[in-house]
Each structure stands twice: as structure tokens, then as C-alpha cells.
Amino acid sequence: MAQLGKRYRCEACGTEILCTKAGDGNPVCCEKEMQIQEPKPLPSSD
Amino acid sequence: MNMSTGIFFHYQRGKRLKDFPQALNGILNRGDVFFYDAFYPSKPASPFDLESIPINILHEVHTPEMVQRVRATGDYEGALYSAAGTVAAAKRIFKGEITNAFVFTGYGDHHAGSDFFGGGCYFNSVAIAIHELQENFGVKRFAIIDTDAHHGDGTWELFEDSPGILYICLCSGESQERTSNVNVHVPSRIDDDDYLALAKDALKKWVRPFIPEIIFWNWGYDGTVGEYGDIGLTPELHTLLASEIKKLAGEICSGRLIVVLCGGSRRDLARLTIPSIIATLAD
Numbered sequence: 001m002a003q004l005g006k007r008y009r010c011e012a013c014g015t016e017i018l019c020t021k022a023g024d025g026n027p028v029c030c031e032k033e034m035q036i037q038e039p040k041p042l043p044s045s046d
Numbered sequence: 047m048n049m050s051t052g053i054f055f056h057y058q059r060g061k062r063l064k065d066f067p068q069a070l071n072g073i074l075n076r077g078d079v080f081f082y083d084a085f086y087p088s089k090p091a092s093p094f095d096l097e098s099i100p101i102n103i104l105h106e107v108h109t110p111e112m113v114q115r116v117r118a119t120g121d122y123e124g125a126l127y128s129a130a131g132t133v134a135a136a137k138r139i140f141k142g143e144i145t146n147a148f149v150f151t152g153y154g155d156h157h158a159g160s161d162f163f164g165g166g167c168y169f170n171s172v173a174i175a176i177h178e179l180q181e182n183f184g185v186k187r188f189a190i191i192d193t194d195a196h197h198g199d200g201t202w203e204l205f206e207d208s209p210g211i212l213y214i215c216l217c218s219g220e221s222q223e224r225t226s227n228v229n230v231h232v233p234s235r236i237d238d239d240d241y242l243a244l245a246k247d248a249l250k251k252w253v254r255p256f257i258p259e260i261i262f263w264n265w266g267y268d269g270t271v272g273e274y275g276d277i278g279l280t281p282e283l284h285t286l287l288a289s290e291i292k293k294l295a296g297e298i299c300s301g302r303l304i305v306v307l308c309g310g311s312r313r314d315l316a317r318l319t320i321p322s323i324i325a326t327l328a329d
Binding site for chain 1: 056057058059060061062063066067068070071074075081083084085086087088089090092094120121123124127128152153154166311
């Protein structure tokens with residue numbers, strides 16, 4: 001299931017998308033599931 | 047007026063913003079909302095990645111010694127990306143890509159001066175953004191409205207002698223005016239109606255006649271009931287404030303408004319107030 005606000009990238013063609021509304025499916029590009037991009041969390045004051 | 051809103055976000059280790067960006071459900075899918083986030087060391091940069099700030103730009107506002115002291119804390123990267131959101135928002139507004147913006151931060155702004163920092167603030171992102179707009183876009187008049195519960199000593203110091211920059215701070219300190227810095231006294235206990243009346247009066251008396259080209263809003267929810275700076279405000283007050291400030295921005299500076307998240311620690315209040323403010327900006 002795609003996650004709201006997460007970025008996905010096609011490893012074949014480099015297309016990148018942002019999930020703006022989550023649904024049951026996973027995004028597909030170039031006939032393959034796109035890969036979720038993992039951000040690096042940074043320190044914060046809390 | 048055709049409005050579009052930018053959201054500037056970076057992922058954080060702390061708990062306060064753990065519900066984001068998921069809590070932006072119903073906002074991100076709007077056609078007039080753009081999401082810029084950070085950061086992804088393992089992927090090529092896209093036009094919607096939140097870019098960092100070069101160190102020479104930091105030095106335009108903060109002393110090199112202070113920047114070194116921030117580096118020594120181990121929080122440098124978090125501080126940098128907190129400031130980066132405001133700077134990126136300001137540039138994109140004056141490039142005409144967006145009209146207004148909400149900036150998520152991990153470290154606030156207003157306790158950071160030219161050579162000092164504290165209270166969860168490292169770099170003064172509003173000051174850095176103002177410098178960038180002065181240098182690269184020829185912007186001359188700025189207004190900063192600060193409704194964090196505490197006095198913004200850093201912002202006050204930075205703009206103490208800057209007639210083109212109006213700084214209005216609503217806090218518990220005594221009322222005073224110096225050049226275009228104004229402190230508006232807020233009682234230690236106050237209800238929403240009285241706070242809103244104080245804020246509207248400040249907007250009318252100082253901000254409207256100043257005619258800024260952009261408004262920065264240092265927004266904190268730390269004055270909300272149950273927060274560390276509790277002065278008796280309810281979560282709903284923040285949305286009412288957003289409506290008032292957005293309305294004024296629409297009337298005097300083509301809607302150009304940047305909301306910079308400052309104080310507040312509770313995760314539930316962040317989830318309650320932030321989406322509502324962003325929705326107000328986007329409406």
C-alpha cells in the first residue's frame with residue numbers, strides 16, 4: 001500500500017512521484033513496482 | 047486571487063512531528079499545494095527536494111564563530127534544514143512558483159541572534175531569508191509577526207536598527223517600541239477572544255500601514271492549554287490567527303506569507319493545529 005507523503009522512484013527510467021492520496025495499490029512504472037525512497041531523519045529540539 | 051501553497055518539510059527523529067506528513071491527508075492531493083521535503087542522501091535530487099543552505103549564506107546573518115558553535119552541538123544538519131525551509135519558501139514565492147508557505151522546523155528561529163542561540167533555536171531562518179530576498183530579489187520591506195509565547199530576543203537583536211523590517215512580538219514582556227521593533231505585552235493568562243483582539247489591533251496599527259512586500263509569521267503553539275508556555279489559548283485560536291494574517295497578506299502584499307513553525311512540543315497539538323493552518327493557507 002502506498003504511503004501518503006512518501007516519494008517513489010522508478011529504478012528503470014528515474015521517474016519520481018509523490019503519493020498525495022494513499023490507496024490499496026502500489027505505484028508501477030516501466031512494468032515494475034516503484035521503490036519507496038527512504039529519507040534520513042535529522043535531529044530536532046524535542 | 048489565484049493562490050498556491052508550498053509545504054516545506056524535513057524528516058526528524060523527535061516525536062513532535064511523527065504524524066507528518068501522513069497527517070496532511072486531504073491537503074497534499076490538492077492541485078494548488080506543493081510539497082518540498084528532505085532529505086534523501088541515496089537518491090538523485092529532484093526539483094521538489096528541499097535544498098540546503100550554503101555556509102556563506104549563514105555567515106551573512108550569523109558570525110562564523112557561532113556557526114562553529116552550532117556545529118559542535120551535533121545538531122547542525124537538523125538546524126540547517128530547519129532554516130532551509132524558510133529560505134526556499136521565500137525564494138519560490140518571489141519566483142512566482144507559490145503564494146504562501148508553511149515551514150516545518152525541528153529548531154526554531156527567534157532565539158537565534160547574530161552571535162547567540164538557545165531555547166531550541168540555532169539559525170534565524172527568517173533573517174537568512176530576508177537577506178536572500180534583499181540581495182537577489184530587491185525586496186525592501188518585510189514584516190515579521192511573532193506569536194510564539196516567548197520573546198524573540200534573537201530576531202529583536204538582529205533587526206533592532208532596521209527600519210525596513212517590522213518585527214511585532216506578542217509575548218509576556220513589557221510593551222515597547224524601538225525603530226520598527228514592537229513588543230506587544232500579552233498577559234500571563236488570556237482567552238482566545240482577547241488574544242485575537244490584541245493580534246488584530248497589532249496588525250491594524252503596525253503591519254497594515256507599514257505595507258510590507260511579504261509577511262513572515264513566527265508561529266508557535268506553546269501558549270496553548272497544556273503546553274510548556276500555556277497562557278490559556280485553545281487550539282482553535284491558531285486557525286483564527288491564520289485567517290486574519292492571511293487576509294491581511296492578501297490585502298497588502300499579494301498574499302505573500304510564510305508561516306514558520308516555532309514553539310510547541312505536544313504531538314497531539316501539532317496534529318490538531320498544523321493541518322488546519324495549512325488548509326487555511328491553501329483555501
